[in-house]
Amino acid sequence: MPSYKAPVADYLFLLNDVLQIERHAELPAYSDLSVPLLEATLAGAARLCEEVLAPLNRVGDSEGCTRHEDGSVTTPKGFSNAYRQYCKGGWVGMSFPEEFGGQGLPSLLGVVVTEFTSAANLALGMYPGLTRGAAAALLAHGTLEQKATYLANMLAGTWTGTMNLTEAHCGTDLGLLRTRAVPQSDGSYRISGTKIFISAGEHDMAENIVHLVLARIDGAPAGVKGISLFVVPKFIPTADGALGPRNSLSCGSIEHKMGIHGNSTCVMNFDNATGWLVGESNRGLNAMFTMMNEARLMVGTNGLAISDVAYQNAAAYAKERLQSRSPRGPKLPEKPADPLIVHPDVRRMLLTIRARTEGARALVAWTGLQQDIASRSGDPQARERAEDYMGLLTPVIKGVLTDWGLDNAVLAQQVWGGHGYIAENGMEQFVRDARINQIYEGANGVQALDLVGRKIVWNSGRALKSFIAEVKGYLDTRTQAQGMAAFVDPVRESLVRLEAATCWISKSRNENPDDAAAAAYDYMHLLGLVAVGYMWCRMAEAALTRMASAPDRDNQHLNSKLITGRFFMERLLPETALLRERVSSGADNIMALPDEAF
């Protein structure tokens, strides 16, 4: 069975040496963040994830969830208990304001805990993950009364949350949705309709489930401009906050899926269920986006999380399994064969995973910092820039990190050879679980369109310009720095490709609307590689700085950073040239085939 060790040391390096969070002490939650508190927090999360959540990952996969005739759902053995421990530790609401029952910790630390949780047990981590997303939407758009009614219980985890968007005939295109909301004289609404693919829609781990539901108020305009958001609890809370009557909604069935078996994916039937409007009517999609953006960053982080746990188990196997000899001749002549790790091609697979994963980790951490700046900084300009970065990078983190997540899980499974295909060894579960990240919260192709159609366009491309200026400024001031050329030069080259690709899209967009859409996917990966390349520069710089300041200490971690970073620069980053070429190959090679010829 796979094991998991949370990357605490790597995060301490990122927070202290790369992001230098002590320089952000002006942010409210950061000023209290002493190094011992930081270390204790990460160690606490690590222990829970390693010892309680991870051992249930295989169980969750093999048992799955069971729906009973009365519509109730049983989660896998041990899930409830583990979830209670998770709640008890305060991990659900850790990054939410204290006034609503959260812990007031930085979002940055929330990212760290999301990675640990999802790496240990993706299916289990989705329950609190979705709760956080729903709580964020209520926090941003709910009335004072709604916040008072729901948030404390949700952030304590005694109630969980869901997002009800998809219907059988519409997922991406929510403008088509049919679920109805009929206004009542008491200000509430009656919600009727069927939603599908509702993660954690019904289960036995919490007292109540708070459904956020997109529906169309009778008489509302067609399309996306007639969609409103409603809060529709499983049990209707009484005035004093206790559980009131059962609402008329139920789980009609649960799906049999490729993976994440431990999470119940429900068909939810709303049959004149009582709900209350969240935010303005007909502005529901806007409100839901708060939740979706949170969720997209979480899903991207999940891609990274599975990459790491898959890597750990592949690396352990490669060091242990004896098979064939090194190309240079026997390394362990006293053994019947050398360990797999001597083989260059096995190392190629492992380093590919690792270089992506550590780079991706830096990127989500950096984005977590931006989230804190955006929501907590006193400087409006800093807030605006940080918000721009988050908007720009959300689709990239979701799209690129989850594509890497699948590919990384496949590579890790490949290291195990035939044994990787056997269920009991757990490597194939990582592949099946990782696959969902590319699909839900907006399929990756939709992320690419969001990036190219909106994020690099809004405000005359302000966000991208600002990000490119930041990277360029960084590179320009490190050109002569000792040991940095191997990192700075390739990233500069790739940045030029990114600018050229951006330019091409801007120009062609007006001539042929298909061009930008045809270029979107490759462009998203191009930007992802540049952003992660920038992170590798910053990690290399931090490693070099620390090595210079204490040359005698044990520096395997720092040395590994530099070697892994070089692998990224020499073997992964060059893909930017291919992506740039594909972008400007235009839409014609994609659009020329008549529909009926497919």
Added chain:
Amino acid sequence: MPSYKAPVADYLFLLNDVLQIERHAELPAYSDLSVPLLEATLAGAARLCEEVLAPLNRVGDSEGCTRHEDGSVTTPKGFSNAYRQYCKGGWVGMSFPEEFGGQGLPSLLGVVVTEFTSAANLALGMYPGLTRGAAAALLAHGTLEQKATYLANMLAGTWTGTMNLTEAHCGTDLGLLRTRAVPQSDGSYRISGTKIFISAGEHDMAENIVHLVLARIDGAPAGVKGISLFVVPKFIPTADGALGPRNSLSCGSIEHKMGIHGNSTCVMNFDNATGWLVGESNRGLNAMFTMMNEARLMVGTNGLAISDVAYQNAAAYAKERLQSRSPRGPKLPEKPADPLIVHPDVRRMLLTIRARTEGARALVAWTGLQQDIASRSGDPQARERAEDYMGLLTPVIKGVLTDWGLDNAVLAQQVWGGHGYIAENGMEQFVRDARINQIYEGANGVQALDLVGRKIVWNSGRALKSFIAEVKGYLDTRTQAQGMAAFVDPVRESLVRLEAATCWISKSRNENPDDAAAAAYDYMHLLGLVAVGYMWCRMAEAALTRMASAPDRDNQHLNSKLITGRFFMERLLPETALLRERVSSGADNIMALPDEAF
């Protein structure tokens, strides 16, 4: 549930227009191959695969195989019956010599039927597939008596075959194997040991199972030079060919796997089982390679097969599912949304699968022709060249086509969005099934090492030189041909990259033995893209020729070829530059990290 339509028209185009098989009438089996016979053969195979095998693919996945306490194994409902029809059609031994009960048809047609079979039902197709591999090994290395005893029943399918190589501690590194063979006074051997991952090791579809087993004769040298091959039947045939006593071998358990659930993957226990030497003692690996090379071509073809069936179901969904609007504005304003097929990014995914799949199909067909030339031509030089090509391209077909197979299945699943993750829709099964092709019959990393360490080295690189000369000769004579520049020019550019990469490997090999191994994987993909690029040139030429000769006929198939080929040239082939750069980045970025730092 997915459906399947065998690509008969595409194969007729390949056989008649691209490979022009009528020009090979000098080959024994080809002279009888009239166009009507060819069409009837393909249509017959297509019908069986579409109507009998394909509908059982989901059943096989959801039911799987069951082992009973007595060691017997039940295959999924319907498998036995379908298999009987497959045998009755003569498809098991179709490409084997008539004197041993085969049909004497070209290997080229065997490739076609393998694609149809595996696309329809990979797990079911493995039973006859392995039988063919075992029969090929007996045909090449067995005694006259062995051939007489086994081949007719195997080629009729009433007996099936297996290959028993892997043991728990060794898969790739067969030199470590421990299964023992003790010589008996009657010339037989007693075989004892445990083999794992034995596909079709036990089942209820045939009267007898003929195990080919690698074992070490007592006193034989250690390592690969002490391995012998044995035939070890489940029931020992009597002198008159009937089933005799049950041999002392049994299925100890069956594996729970990620996919191919319909095939029973067995742990096989040999407990003083009676076996007979096949070929020379201590030359077993050599004999087994006959089987493995057959099997590797089959597995590569399986990668292509799953790509095609996944494509078909993704394309059908894309044309039917209404979601969002074209970037150019509504295409079907009367409908609530446009079909997915209007979206450039959906077309990008579909065309990626298709350009690889049709190119790969041409490559396996071309290799099937080489197989026939190698085994049946009267011209020794032609035989030698064809054998060279097969040796060179076997690892490429296995490694590249199966990597594409997984990636293609993932893309096809992605077109289905969330519905692709649901088991009932069958798209996720393609992904799980496709995954095994990258692992078994030598993991793809091992294929790459075979290519770089042996195939491009043997006889001073004769095979590669000959292949490069063929491609170059082809390109040089088409440079001025009408409409061919869009195909010839990019392939020429990629060929230059292949030569540069080859040169780099040859030079660095002597300085650093890790360099070739570090470059192997990317080199394999580079050669694969060039080979498939060459096939696209030949397909484009054939399409242009036919369009010129009959400009008025319905030419959607030909027109699609040219468009799909252009997509290959503009969006896929450019990856050769990236691969070439990776090859010459050297082993240092892979070897620098100390083992313990992984």
